[in-house]
Amino acid sequence: MTGRRMRLMGIAAAALACVLVAAGCSPSSGQADVTDPAFVTTPATTAAASTPSSSQVTVTVPAGTTSDTASGGSTSTTPEPTTPTTPSTSSSTPPPVPAAKVTTTPATGSKGISPVAPISVKVAEGTLQKVSLKNSQTGVTVEGKMAADKLSWTVTPELGYGKNYTLTSTAVNAEGKASTHETTFATITPDNQTDASTFPRDGWKVGVGQPVSVVFDEPITDKKAAQDAITISTNPKQEGAFRWFSDSEVHWRPKVYWKPGTKVSVKVDIYGKDLGGGLYGMQDEAFSFTVGDSMIAEIDDNSKIMVIKKNGAVIKEMPVSLGSNTYPTYNGVHVVAESYEEKIMDSSTWGLTGTGAYRTRVEWAVRISSTGEFVHAAPWSVWAQGSENVSHGCVNVSTENAKWFYDNFTFGDIVDIKNTVGTDLQSWDGYGDWQLSWDVYRQGSA
Template sequence: MTEVHKRKTMKILGVVAICAAVAAGGIGVATAPSWAEPAFQSESSAPVRNEPGLASPVVKAVELGVTPTDRAAGVNPAVAPSVKAVNGTVKDVVLATADGGEPVKGTLSPDGSTWTALDPLEFNAAYEYAFTIVDQAGRETKKNQTFTTVATANEADAAVYPQNGSTVGSGQPIEIVFSEPVLNKEAMEKAVTVTSSSGQAVAWRWYSDQRVRIRPEAFWASGSQVTVDLKLFGVDFGNKMVGNMDAKVSFKVGPQRVAIVDDVTKTMKVYFDGQLVKTAPVTLGDAEWLSPTGYAVIMEQERHSKFNAGSIGLKPGDKGYYPPLTVEYANRLTSSGVYVHQALESAWSSVGKVNVSHGCVGLLPADAAWFFNNMKTGDVVQTLNTGAPPVEPLEGYGDWNIPWAQYAKR
């Protein structure tokens, strides 16, 4: 073999050895002699590489985080959907119901890495996500995902009394009735905010998993404005029930009107903002039908109200039974039928002297008309010295008969 031929053969073998080293993942190109042409292109000049190779990757892989996850079911509509790309950006995000609804509005972070929905979702809806992810080399990847939200059967809401825009008496507790049982009561108390222009602190009293009352330590301040702000949308009630509403209820408080009825003196004294404005004789419940003591709140007023002895468990032939009748100037104090009203004509001679009613507070016609026209729902009637126990809280609004230190105890 000639010397020239031998040198050519050695060059070919050297190139083959370098190629073998590259194929094996070696670093032969970096140390190849100058005559090894053409040289293998450096990774630093090839920014589209993002897989391990001869050197550390220049383009990092995009890490993607999507909320809710793909094919998630029972998603809380209050959870703000989002698409987040680490080592990349997000664009062309479209989130809409599968039935072709309007796309959900969203916002993109300044660096383009995160898209977040601004609008709340619908209940009982299937959603489709479509978005594009762009890596640091500018390459685009389109993605599609789906999820469904909480079903209609798992929606929960609430009703509030007093009603928005109403004016009530200073003794009116706030009552919230939830459509579904509330298992996490502490979370619910944080979701509902009660404020008053008088700055009065309030306490919650849960009478069941669905019914709660809220009141201040003393009667609402005269002329104050009270607002109940319910942020229930997305709140977990428990048992997979989720709040579907936000609402704000605001009501005004009238003057502090309190009527104090004393069985010892057989009189009623009415105070407006602490000033005595009326004194009237009364007749109360007889020995078998004692009028309840303590605080009660006027629940409703009827100029003419139909009374039926059957509503208090009496039937014809029973002692104390009376046929159906209509009473004048009726102001309900309890759901079981205790009222302040005009006494029947047959009882007028007993007013101020003897108790002859079935537990109601009876007034003479002129006094009954005055009471009806000047007292309002939410005003307070306090009855003293009858020997009967106080009005039960749920027999009307007997919440004021529970000491403040005990009121908030569950």
């Protein structure tokens, strides 16, 4: 054969080998290799491949094709068709900005809200732009306070009993998109209300023995709630305690007599407070007073002399006539509660009528118990003062001494009486608070 024909035959043989390989066949061990250096295929380089010699023909087997070399033959499986994979691309669209989230207290639709409960609006994922609280019945807007960072709004007003309100707020999210939120609620309508009277009066100067007194015009079933609504502040600080003397009257006194010069502030914040059984406070009370000099009158029935001390120093003495053995004066610490230039003394007010009864006008009368004991002028008994007891329980002194006592003793000053044949003053009688030891007194707290 000529060289041209040999070359053509070599090309044909190589093409046949490619067809056989593509069909999954491999030449038998007896077949000759194609060695024409003009027909050599160079494979792609891989980590496991080695570079073929110039006399080898390297054919890449399609994926899914297998070769069985142990039997000297070859088997193949048809490759699974594959789905072209589309390259993934990252989205350039940012996530949506969340809306401002507004929370209100109370929640919308709430009923029976205390008229002094705190009202608030808070926002997340944004800021508050405007908040209004409006009485739905009157249209009156209640002023509130926006926080500097505009994340909250609060108000603690007296909203009134039995009122309906609408709370409207506008908030914007991070991209400035506004949203409006509306909440409605109603305040409590009490079954009953109570008012409180207090003593001493605002701005007064009182004696070292004056308790704080709060008297309600309705019986209190939840004494703890009522007591918690009362705040006593003293300067300088003094330890004290509450004691309930009835279902409607509570006192507060210091452990020992007030220090002269003490300033006392009292708040009775009962408005909007549930005091038990559907009873709510009608209005709050607040007052302040100052403690003056320590004025203490000590009376010993053995001597029948009143010794008066101012801030611990004796400044005056005067003879007295106390209650007779039939109507003895009570022993114990009495507290001045009232003063009169003139007073009708009527024995029927404490149960004495008929024989021995009286109705007498006296001067310079200073009350020291609620059962009728006074220090007062008794010119008719001057002869007995300092030596004999002839009264119906009062402390009789001369007109001159009665005037001095009236001028110098005030609410809360002390008259301490001892050694009479009578019983002890009861703690509920006037301001008999000091008749109880400290431990016993504070056991009366709610």
